[in-house]
Each structure stands twice: as structure tokens, then as C-alpha cells.
Amino acid sequence: MFTWRFPVRLVWGAAILLILGGWLLPTNAQGEPVSFKNDVFPILELRCLSCHQPGGSGFEKSGLDMRTYESLMKGTKYGSMIVPKSAFTSNLIAVIDHRTDTKLYMPHNKKRISKCERLILRFWINQGAKNN
Numbered sequence: 001m002f003t004w005r006f007p008v009r010l011v012w013g014a015a016i017l018l019i020l021g022g023w024l025l026p027t028n029a030q031g032e033p034v035s036f037k038n039d040v041f042p043i044l045e046l047r048c049l050s051c052h053q054p055g056g057s058g059f060e061k062s063g064l065d066m067r068t069y070e071s072l073m074k075g076t077k078y079g080s081m082i083v084p085k086s087a088f089t090s091n092l093i094a095v096i097d098h099r100t101d102t103k104l105y106m107p108h109n110k111k112r113i114s115k116c117e118r119l120i121l122r123f124w125i126n127q128g129a130k131n132n
């Protein structure tokens with residue numbers, strides 16, 4: 001009995017790896033290009049813009065204005081929050097992924113945005129953060 005169970009587990013293991021691999025790989029930069037106008041801006045508009053425009057707490061405190069592509073790329077009074085092609089080192093991604101000090105978690109004092117929304121922002125940056 002024991003002698004045939006082990007290879008069966010290996011087969012299952014291989015099958016699970018293939019399924020997971022197939023699910024993870026296309027989501028990396030190989031997928032369709034992410035559009036700033038159609039994919040990224042609607043997320044910022046819904047989740048961030050209320051605070052990140054003149055009059056909002058995020059804009060008043062950090063200077064980050066998300067009304068346009070240009071103002072978003074300009075960043076805060078400390079500099080750019082987006083490093084094109086490098087989502088991991090972009091502060092904008094660090095604050096939404098909760099990789100910073102708790103008080104900088106974004107959206108500020110609100111629930112973390114969905115994994116799906118965060119992935120869209122991440123892919124857009126890794127694809128060059130273009131105004132497309």
C-alpha cells in the first residue's frame with residue numbers, strides 16, 4: 001500500500017504546481033498592458049482622490065494631488081511616489097500594501113484596498129507607469 005501512495009502524492013503535487021503556475025505567470029508583466037485612463041485612474045478616483053486633491057487631508061499634509069497623471073507623477077513635497085518599472089520600491093505601492101509605518105497606511109484610516117486593485121497599480125508601474 002505504502003509503496004504506491006508516495007508517487008500518487010507527487011502527481012498531485014505536480015498538478016497543483018502547474019495550476020498555480022498557470023494562474024500566477026500570466027498576471028506578471030506578460031498580460032495585457034494596463035491603461036492609466038481605463039484601469040488605474042478609476043481606482044485612484046474611487047479610493048484616494050477625495051483626500052488627495054486641494055482641500056483633502058492627504059493633499060494638505062503631503063502635497064500629493066491625484067487629479068491628473070502629471071500631478072500624480074509629481075508626487076509629494078518630498079518627491080516622487082512612483083518609480084516607473086519598479087513597483088516594489090515605489091512609495092505609493094508600499095503605503096497601499098502596508099509595508100510602511102502604520103500611520104502611513106493608505107487609504108488613511110480605512111480598510112486596505114483589494115488585492116486586485118493593488119495588483120493593477122503594481123502592474124501599471126512595472127509596465128513603465130505610462131500615461132496611456
Ligand code: HEC
Pocket residue numbers: 044047048049050051052057058059061062064076081091092095096103104106107108109110113
Ligand atoms: C481619508 C483620507 C485619505 C485617503 C482616502 C487616502 N489618503 Fe493618502 N494620505 C492621506 C494623509 C492624511 C496623508 C499624509 C500622511 C502623513 O504624512 O502622516 C497621505 C499621504 C499619502 C502618501 C504620501 C506618503 C508619504 O510617504 O509621505 C501617499 C503615497 C498616499 N497618501 C497614497 C494614497 C493612495 C494610493 C490612496 C488610495 C489608495 C490614498 N493615499 C488614500 C490621506 C488619505
